[in-house]
Amino acid sequence: MSSENPTAPADAALRRAAKPTIVYPASTMPRPDMAVLEAARHTMVKIHEVVVPPRNARAFRLSRGQFFRIVSIEGPQVGDLNLWNADDLSERFFSGKTRALHATHVGAGDRLWSTMPYVRPMVTISHDTLGWYGWDSDGAGIHDVIGTRCDPYTNLLLSGTGYDFCCHSNLSRALAAELKVEPCGVEHHIHDVLNVFMCTGFTKDTHQYFMKASPVRPGDFIEFFAEIDLLGALSACPGGDCSATHSSDVAACYPLKVEIFEPDRTTLGTWTWPSPSEYHRRHGTPA
Numbered sequence: 283m284s285s286e287n288p289t290a291p292a293d294a295a296l297r298r299a300a301k302p303t304i305v306y307p308a309s310t311m312p313r314p315d316m317a318v319l320e321a322a323r324h325t326m327v328k329i330h331e332v333v334v335p336p337r338n339a340r341a342f343r344l345s346r347g348q349f350f351r352i353v354s355i356e357g358p359q360v361g362d363l364n365l366w367n368a369d370d371l372s373e374r375f376f377s378g379k380t381r382a383l384h385a386t387h388v389g390a391g392d393r394l395w396s397t398m399p400y401v402r403p404m405v406t407i408s409h410d411t412l413g414w415y416g417w418d419s420d421g422a423g424i425h426d427v428i429g430t431r432c433d434p435y436t437n438l439l440l441s442g443t444g445y446d447f448c449c450h451s452n453l454s455r456a457l458a459a460e461l462k463v464e465p466c467g468v469e470h471h472i473h474d475v476l477n478v479f480m481c482t483g484f485t486k487d488t489h490q491y492f493m494k495a496s497p498v499r500p501g502d503f504i505e506f507f508a509e510i511d512l513l514g515a516l517s518a519c520p521g522g523d524c525s526a527t528h529s530s531d532v533a534a535c536y537p538l539k540v541e542i543f544e545p546d547r548t549t550l551g552t553w554t555w556p557s558p559s560e561y562h563r564r565h566g567t568p569a
């Protein structure tokens with residue numbers, strides 16, 4: 283913000299003293315039955331895996347009821363995740379609403395929600411080996427839904443140079459390969475991501491988005507339960523562990539692995555599969 287702020291009104295202190303209210307209290311949120319997921323995940327067997335090379339991305343598909351893990355292998359590495367309804371790319375992960383419903387960073391028990399007019403959980407986070415991290419003394423946490431994704435347009439704007447292996451481009455190439463089209467024909471489907479394993483926050487003085495070295499180590503994983511049939515894409519960010527730089531070939535980068543699991547379906551017998559929102563969509567016009 284500008285340092286030349288207008289003169290404060292006489293009741294400025296009183297206005298600032300208004301009590302914060304949680305916009306979406308946890309008590310109003312439908313909660314997933316984690317005991318059912320815990321029982322299911324103990325029966326699951328791996329049926330597929332995809333290795334995402336550094337500074338690149340790969341697409342993957344799974345059915346509702348399956349689980350997938352994003353696994354750190356070889357070295358600390360941040361991943362940028364996109365999710366779509368496998369049958370309708372217009373339903374995709376809604377980072378902003380997920381942030382509003384849960385928090386700036388997500389973990390086990392939280393859900394990744396889809397865009398309007400669907401607004402339903404696409405996945406529930408069923409396990410997170412970095413759940414111990416919590417909030418550090420800088421106010422940072424893991425797995426953020428506040429960043430967008432590194433991209434060549436912002437890079438050109440800020441540095442004047444072109445770089446082709448930002449997460450936006452990686453995800454565009456992966457989706458294009460999956461759909462057998464050119465990247466420029468699908469990049470409008472790429473959306474704000476879940477920053478997997480990324481350690482971020484806002485500075486306390488200027489409230490600027492910051493990143494610091496990810497605490498992820500090989501063997502760590504975050505695991506998701508698919509609530510609908512999914513098409514996913516994961517980029518191994520050119521920022522590596524995002525300790526210093528991104529959008530270049532400077533940082534040390536490592537692959538990530540996506541593992542897909544099938545549980546014993548009888549353990550999910552009581553699970554309620556989410557339907558698209560039942561809002562009538564008249565938006566105030568006559569019925």
Ligand SMILES: [Zn+2]
Binds near residue numbers: 431448449450520521
């Ligand atoms: Zn990136």
